[in-house]
Amino acid sequence: xxxxxxxxxxxxxxxxxxxxxxxxxxxxxxxxxxxxxxxxxxxxxxxxxxxxxxxxxxxxxxxxxxxxxxxxxxxxxxxxxxxxxxxxxxxxxxxxxxxxxxxxxxxxxxxxxxxxxxxxxxxxxxxxxxxxxxxxxxxxxxxxxxxxxxxxxxxxxxxxxxxxxxxxxxxxxxxxxxxxxxxxxxxxxxxxxxxxxxxxxxxxxxxxxxxxxxxxxxxxxxxxxxxxxxxxxxxxxxxxxxxxxxxxxxxxxxxxxxxxxxxxxxxxxxxxxxxxxxxxxxxxxxxxxxxxxxxxxxxxxxxxxxxxxxxxxxxxxxxxxxxxxxxxxxxxxxxxxxxxxxxxxxxxxxxxxxxxxxxxxxxxxxxxxxxxxxxxxxxxxxxxxxxxxxxxxxxxxxxxxxxxxxxxxxxxxxxxxxxxxxxxx
Ligand code: ATP
Numbered sequence: 077x078x079x080x081x082x083x084x085x086x087x088x089x090x091x092x093x094x095x096x097x098x099x100x101x102x103x104x105x106x107x108x109x110x111x112x113x114x115x116x117x118x119x120x121x122x123x124x125x126x127x128x129x130x131x132x133x134x135x136x137x138x139x140x141x142x143x144x145x146x147x148x149x150x151x152x153x154x155x156x157x158x159x160x161x162x163x164x165x166x167x168x169x170x171x172x173x174x175x176x177x178x179x180x181x182x183x184x185x186x187x188x189x190x191x192x193x194x195x196x197x198x199x200x201x202x203x204x205x206x207x208x209x210x211x212x213x214x215x216x217x218x219x220x221x222x223x224x225x226x227x228x229x230x231x232x233x234x235x236x237x238x239x240x241x242x243x244x245x246x247x248x249x250x251x252x253x254x255x256x257x258x259x260x261x262x263x264x265x266x267x268x269x270x271x272x273x274x275x276x277x278x279x280x281x282x283x284x285x286x287x288x289x290x291x292x293x294x295x296x297x298x299x300x301x302x303x304x305x306x307x308x309x310x311x312x313x314x315x316x317x318x319x320x321x322x323x324x325x326x327x328x329x330x331x332x333x334x335x336x337x338x339x340x341x342x343x344x345x346x347x348x349x350x351x352x353x354x355x356x357x358x359x360x361x362x363x364x365x366x367x368x369x370x371x372x373x374x375x376x377x378x379x380x381x382x383x384x385x386x387x388x389x390x391x392x393x394x395x396x397x398x399x400x401x402x403x404x405x406x407x408x409x410x411x412x413x414x415x416x417x418x419x420x421x422x423x424x425x426x427x428x429x430x431x432x433x434x435x436x437x438x439x440x441x442x443x444x445x446x447x448x449x450x451x452x453x454x455x456x457x458x459x460x461x462x463x464x465x466x467x468x469x470x471x472x473x474x475x476x477x478x479x480x481x482x483x484x485x486x487x488x489x490x491x492x493x494x495x496x497x498x499x500x501x
Contacts, residue, residue, distance in 0.1 A: 078145070082116035085159055087150045092161060094119065095145040095169070097200065099181050101138060108135055110163070111181075112146065115205065120155045121146050123163040131166060141172040141180060141200075188487060195492060195501055206335035207489055210328055211477045215280060217327035218301055218320055222278040225316075227303065230277045232265035234258060234284075238451050247286045247296075258284035261470060263404065264455045266304035267431060270466040271458035278303040280473070290496040292485040293423060293475060297494040301476075304468030310406075310414040310430040313467040314352065314392055317418055317426060321390060321476075322346045328480060341482050351391040355412070358383060358393055372397050372411075377422070384422040390479075393417045403441035406430040406467075414467075420479040428469025435459035 078093045096114035103109075106125040111118055125132045138144075146166045153160040178186055178194040180201060185191075191198040198204055222229070235249060236259045246257040262279050269277045283300040305313060325344035328336070336343060353361075355375075361383045362369045369379060375393070394416040398407055401415035406429060408414050414430035432438045438459055442449045449456055477489040487493040492501055 080116040081112065081114045081119045084119050084150050084161065085157075088152060088159060090150060091147065091164075092150045093145065093147045094121075094161065096143070097172075097180075098138065098142050098144055099140060099200075101135065101140065103136060108132055110135070110144075110146070110166075112144070112161075113200070113202075117202075119157065120153075120160040121148065121163045121166075122153075122160050123166070128163075135166070138168065139172045139174045141176060141197075142168060143170040143172070144168050188485070192487065192493065192498065193501070199491070202338050204488075206332075206338045207477065207481060207483070208491065209335050210332050210339075210481060211473065211489065213327050213331050214324045214477060214480065215299075215301070215473060217324050219278075219280065221320055221323045222276075222303065225276070227276045227278045228274050230262075230266065230269060230274070230279050231281065232259070232262040232279060234282065238264070238455070245285045245287050247284050260285055261300060262302050263402075263470075264452075266302055266468060267404065267463075267466065268455060268458040270304055270306045271461070271463045275307075276303070276305045283470075288496060292487075293478070295474065295486055295490055295493050295495055298475075298486075298490070299473040301471045301473055302468065303470075304466055306464040306466045308430075308467050309465070310394070310416055310428070310467055313428055313430075313469055314350075314394075314416060314418075317428065317469055317471075318350045318390075320471075321350075321418075324476070325480060339481060344480050346390070348389060350389075350418070351387070352394050352416075353391055354395045355393055355397065356395070372399060374400055380419070380422040380424075384419055387419075388421055390418060390420050390425075393419060401429065403438070403445045403447065404429070404431050406432050407437070416469075418469075418471075423475060423479060425475050425479060426469050426471045428467070430465070430467040433459065433463045433465045435463070 078095050081094050084092055094112060096112045098110050099113045100111040108123045110121040112121055123132055144166060146163050148161040148163040150159060150161055178190060178197040180197055235256050237256055246260055249256050249258060261283050266277055279302045281300060282297050284297050287294055325346040329343040356371055359369050359371050362379050365382055367379055367382060395408055395412045396415045397411060398413045401413045405413045405415040416428055417424050418426035432441060435456060438456055439449045442452060474486050474489040478486060483489055
């Protein structure tokens with residue numbers, strides 16, 4: 077039975093069978109060394125020419141990254157990791173072609189375009205694989221947390237008729253004889269679920285944004301972790317969000333020690349209370365730092381860089397001006413709303429809010445934003461027959477991964493990024 081390479085150390089002095097990619101093959105006169113890699117790590121296989129002439133000769137010309145299985149004795153040795161496998165049998169399962177379009181063990185990192193073009197090879201590198209092992213921990217720990225807290229997981233449609241925020245950031249799709257769009261957010265549907273009485277829901281699913289900008293933090297298809305709860309306000313869901321981030325950080329610290337080591341990053345230490353800074357305070361902070369910013373203006377990237385850059389931790393910006401938030405955000409007073417963002421330094425990770433629950437306020441807000449309530453009737457109707465007060469938020473999984481692993485380009489935390497110029501692979 078095949079075992080994973082990292083399990084070899086538990087089978088010293090016995091026979092093992094391992095499979096993987098031959099990332100390096102070296103011949104020292106009458107000894108051949110094969111560095112075999114699988115998802116769990118690497119180990120050296122050793123083959124003596126004496127007694128294995130035929131196999132030895134056939135392996136001399138085997139290209140790197142060939143997939144093979146080997147059987148042999150696991151023994152302690154001089155190898156860096158302290159043990160190796162003395163090959164008895166070896167089967168080539170699939171020979172690699174040469175030359176490789178992208179080196180896997182080469183020390184020099186190729187440019188990101190070449191790497192993305194050959195992503196299957198790029199992802200064979202332990203440091204790239206590690207990013208996605210950690211991302212899996214993040215998504216699973218958040219999912220577990222929600223389930224424990226009594227949330228129902230939902231799957232809302234990704235082909236929709238109306239724009240969530242009425243914006244232009246939508247990809248049109250031909251839907252038989254009509255026009256439809258790829259969903260930019262499950263916002264309207266998760267709110268409808270509050271009217272449906274589901275009380276608390278979450279969804280982990282793709283969101284599509286036809287945003288033209290090409291930045292290190294935007295992609296055109298990202299994974300949105302969304303939640304919505306009934307009978308709560310903005311402060312309550314900020315508490316939930318803080319817990320969720322801490323649970324994710326804790327899970328990484330517990331489950332991904334090896335990956336963090338490979339990536340050279342330390343365990344996330346999140347044992348502080350996330351500050352809640354109001355939008356107006358933030359504007360003051362900007363002005364104190366010499367930025368001319370009026371209350372009511374959006375917080376641009378340079379503003380977030382200057383002020384947020386100094387706050388090297390998670391913090392909320394709360395009570396945003398109503399003008400700057402979508403129609404479904406509950407007003408706090410005439411000017412401000414119950415909308416908030418979670419930031420890490422200059423980067424926005426989450427936006428959330430207590431939502432409007434009164435159908436009259438909703439219709440008014442839609443009109444004020446220049447939207448036609450008629451095109452939202454499937455949504456507005458859900459507010460007319462008993463909609464509870466509710467609140468929720470959405471985190472971008474790729475952005476959260478960036479922050480927790482200190483990675484500066486979102487393309488690194490996305491398996492197959494979709495950006496302004498890339499739709500393949
Ligand atoms: P930004 O202002 O950074 O463009 P946004 O205000 O459009 O983000 P929301 O619509 O509030 O973002 O989406 C909620 C979360 O989803 C964001 O905080 C972010 O984590 C993630 N997100 C949004 N747009 C993108 C994108 N284009 N690429 C990656 N993640 C995104």
